[in-house]
């Protein structure tokens with residue numbers, strides 16, 4: 001496994017889960033958001049997550065989900081974390097973390113340095129911040145293959161564990177890590193042939209690139 005943690009996100013088949021595990025991903029991400037081409041329903045998510053070995057993190061990605069939706073995914077031990085990728089406030093993040101007793105990752109949409117600075121409001125509420133590119137109004141809040149200006153993270157010491165996301169691929173991930181010092185990288189579009197269609201070859205290439213950085 002690479003010294004940099006890797007989350008391969010938007011997995012929806014046993015084949016690509018297996019490939020990510022073999023390639024050395026530290027975390028597997030599953031999207032539960034019907035508007036996404038990567039959406040998996042609760043039963044499928046639990047089956048995919050349960051099939052992964054216990055040393056690999058299994059993260060459910062949700063967008064402004066209510067407690068009933070979250071309850072359908074949790075409680076079986078299949079998941080190890082919840083990633084909140086909508087407009088959840090610090091208070092809502094803290095409430096979800098307390099009610100569901102799972103670590104919570106909060107995605108932070110970044111366009112400017114102010115977006116990064118404002119993420120300190122999640123200290124004490126979230127367990128990890130995932131800095132991702134801000135996406136255009138009316139599109140998906142993540143998984144768009146867009147990157148932000150990585151130099152915005154220079155000289156930043158986030159108050160929480162953190163990761164970098166948005167527009168990463170095997171070709172650019174080492175530059176991203178060099179510029180930001182990210183301890184965790186998250187990828188979706190960069191390991192796909194088309195939205196929602198993961199590529200085993202690209203999963204392998206991404207993880208190999210990270211471990212060679």
Ligand SMILES: O=C(O)c1ccccc1NCC(=O)[C@H](O)[C@H](O)COP(=O)(O)O
Nearest residue numbers: 009036142143144145146166167188189
């Ligand atoms: O991937 C999706 O379809 C998605 C939909 C709604 C909310 C979040 C979503 N993805 C979250 C992720 O963690 C992605 O890996 C992250 O945004 C990076 O995506 P990409 O730029 O495509 O690598």
